[in-house]
Amino acid sequence: MRRTIAGLFLALLAFAACEDDPQAPPPNGNGNGPPPLPDSVLVFLDISARVASNPGVGELGLLGLAFHPKYETNGQFFVYYTAGGGGSRVSRVSRFRVSALDPNAADPGSESVILEFSQPFDNHNAGQIAFGADDYLYIAAGDGGSGGDPQDNAQDRTNLLGKILRIDVDSGNPYAIPPDNPFAGNTDGYREEIYAYGLRNPWRFSFDPPTGRLWVGDVGQLTWEEIDVVESGMNYGWDCREGAHDYNGPPGGPSAVCPVAGTVDPVWEYGRSSGNSVTGGYVYRGDSLTSVEGKYVFADYGSGRIWALTYDGVNPATNELLVDATFLISTFGIDKDNALYLVQYAAAASGKLHRIEQTEVTPGVYTYALAQVFPEYAPSYAVDLQHPGDGSARLFAAEQAGRVVVFNSTNP
Ligand SMILES: [Ca+2]
Ligand SMILES: [Ca+2]
Ligand SMILES: [Ca+2]
DSSP states (O other): OOOSSSHHHHHHHHHHEEEEEEEOOOOOOOSOOOOOOOOEEEEEEEOTTOOOOOOOSOOOOOEEEOOOTTTTHEEEEEEEEEEEGGGGEEEEEEEEEEEESSOOOOEEEEEEEEEEEEEESSSSSOOOOOOOTSSSEEEEEOOSSSEEEEEEEEOOOOSTTEEEEBBTTTSSOOOOOOOOSSSTSSSOOOOOTTEEESSSSEEEEEEEETTTEEEEEEESSSEEEEEEETTTTOOOOTTTTETTTEOSSSSSSSOOSSOOTTOOOOEEEOOOTTTTSEEEEEEEEOOOOGTTTOOOEEEETTTTTEEEEESSSSSSOEEEEEEEOSSSEEEEEEETTTTTEEEEESSSOEEEEEEEEEEEEEEEEEEEEEEEEEETTTOOOOEEEEESSSSSSOOOEETTTTTTEEOOOOOO
């Protein structure tokens, strides 16, 4: 998904394709009532003809999905995808609506483009979109691509690249700037959509409602992968900093404005001995993984390692390895009960959904394993996974090539 070093990527993909993954047994009850297994998968939306994508070799595609907080009553959802090519390549955020007749089908004719911005290179498109507790839509925009941010976009607040954006899709046409955005009404020429800046490729982010924190996994250049807790108006360093270190290239080099005072270092970073491309996850708030409650679960796309980070907002974070998976991990998602799922990214025949299970081996000591939760699903490069927020047990996946699928459960 996120190209780091082309040769390494291809080797990893080949490894994933060769992997012999026996069908996992059904998850056992653990006393906390595991969520029901989905038992059918339907195509909810297919816009592959509108999407510029290159599954398996690059970072273009349908990259993000978010349901409106009032989806149950207004049927609106939003997608982020790349379109066009060459000099006309763009990132696009669009509003769609569910079919008036079928809750398991979207109306492909309902598209309304909300926001579009140019993509100078085909990589680093980020793509996560999600609504905050404030009902504003947050959008992850990468630095534009290539390597070393050659256009020095991330430190440049006059454009949208290398930023987390925040817009009001319920006001204005096609959207409004929230009045408390950090650069709302500025006279410096800064884009008022910017919520935070200095990011490289913030591929996945999530909110943790109990703490109000916004957690971002920002993919590094050649050395450091990082986890940030993002706050309004702050500068997360790129391309002056990579992780908690000055960035000097190669490739490219730091922006001419570097060094910049006041950049915020990550709450966690790791180097190449642990992985090569971070996949941000969620703070676990479900019922089953009691030993992981309140910890931020994330992974490395390339190494397949899944960790749980403990962070109280004051003391340095600590990190523990949960599972060392043998496949690529493109995304996480949560269902209505906050059960946590992850996507094994692979060619259509070998992709899967998993969840993490714990076993208490002695009091207070746990081991962890993955359980495949939907054996019949062969996702073609699924890149986002979210529940619709309407109280149903359904989960939705965005697939890179341009489809959204819905997993139904008829189990109680
Ligand atoms: Ca790009
Ligand atoms: Ca640069
Ligand atoms: Ca940073």
